[in-house]
Amino acid sequence: MAFGIPTKSAPTSEPSARGAAVGDLVPEARERGRDPDGHASAARAMFDRIAPTYDVLNKVMTAGIDRRWRSRAVAALHGAPSGAALDLCAGTLDLAALLERAYPTERVVACDFSAKMLELGRGKVTRTESLVADALALPFDDGAFTRVICGFGMRNLSDLRRGLSEVRRVLAPGGVFVTLELFAPALARSKAFHSLFAKRVLPAMGKAIARDEEAYGYLSKSMLGFVTRGEYEDMLRDEGFSAVRGSDLTLGVASVVRAEVAGGPA
Numbered sequence: 001m002a003f004g005i006p007t008k009s010a011p012t013s014e015p016s017a018r019g020a021a022v023g024d025l026v027p028e029a030r031e032r033g034r035d036p037d038g039h040a041s042a043a044r045a046m047f048d049r050i051a052p053t054y055d056v057l058n059k060v061m062t063a064g065i066d067r068r069w070r071s072r073a074v075a076a077l078h079g080a081p082s083g084a085a086l087d088l089c090a091g092t093l094d095l096a097a098l099l100e101r102a103y104p105t106e107r108v109v110a111c112d113f114s115a116k117m118l119e120l121g122r123g124k125v126t127r128t129e130s131l132v133a134d135a136l137a138l139p140f141d142d143g144a145f146t147r148v149i150c151g152f153g154m155r156n157l158s159d160l161r162r163g164l165s166e167v168r169r170v171l172a173p174g175g176v177f178v179t180l181e182l183f184a185p186a187l188a189r190s191k192a193f194h195s196l197f198a199k200r201v202l203p204a205m206g207k208a209i210a211r212d213e214e215a216y217g218y219l220s221k222s223m224l225g226f227v228t229r230g231e232y233e234d235m236l237r238d239e240g241f242s243a244v245r246g247s248d249l250t251l252g253v254a255s256v257v258r259a260e261v262a263g264g265p266a
């Protein structure tokens, strides 16, 4: 177990994925930057491993509501200047497919550091340029995109601030960044619900469907250990984003946060 991420049966040839040791950083999303490389390689190995069952589990765990959440997230990109769109931590490309439809004349790029996740989503898109890349060191020029969207990815980054700063860097003036995420609950009553779901329901489903209780145990922990929506919004402002606005979906189970880069066409 590295950084709370199970690695024992990861089918990877990367030595660092197995060797990355030291403690459980999952409950401290703000501080994972202490060893981003170790965390990242362990996370990548885990996503490669669960990729074949990721879509099915998503649908089952959210009773299909994730489709509506994704549509709401893509709709929140509205208002950005025309230009290329990036699906960050794109996984199996559900959001990229929606971006293709929403912006039929714009370039759509998707990146993820798990080649397996991207490969399994290939059938959902027709013209998306997908590439294996780390969200903490994006291989794009400054201001390359006018829209960046990230669904359920920010929670997994080993260094959240660095991830936000990379998004800020690749966005052009006037650009919009939309995050769709399961934030840590802020209110006591939602804390109880989240805790039950994350500690009992999620690992049990992971065990039944993916036969990987450990990986889904990690996903639960990453959910409970992540920042609240309010804290995330403050971090976006600290990184220089403006007009930061969040809204809850399905009683706060998921949330969408929209942020802009100041400037752009008048």
Ligand SMILES: C[S@@+](CC[C@H](N)C(=O)[O-])C[C@H]1O[C@@H](n2cnc3c(N)ncnc32)[C@H](O)[C@@H]1O
Binding pocket: 040, 043, 044, 047, 088, 089, 090, 091, 092, 093, 094, 095, 111, 112, 113, 114, 117, 133, 134, 135, 136, 150, 151, 152, 153, 156, 157, 158
């Ligand atoms: C929970 S999945 C979400 C996938 C997809 N966005 C969705 O909406 O279903 C998180 C994804 O983030 C990717 N990821 C995590 N950390 C990353 C990083 N540092 N760079 C690139 N991708 C990363 C994982 O490989 C995984 O595919």
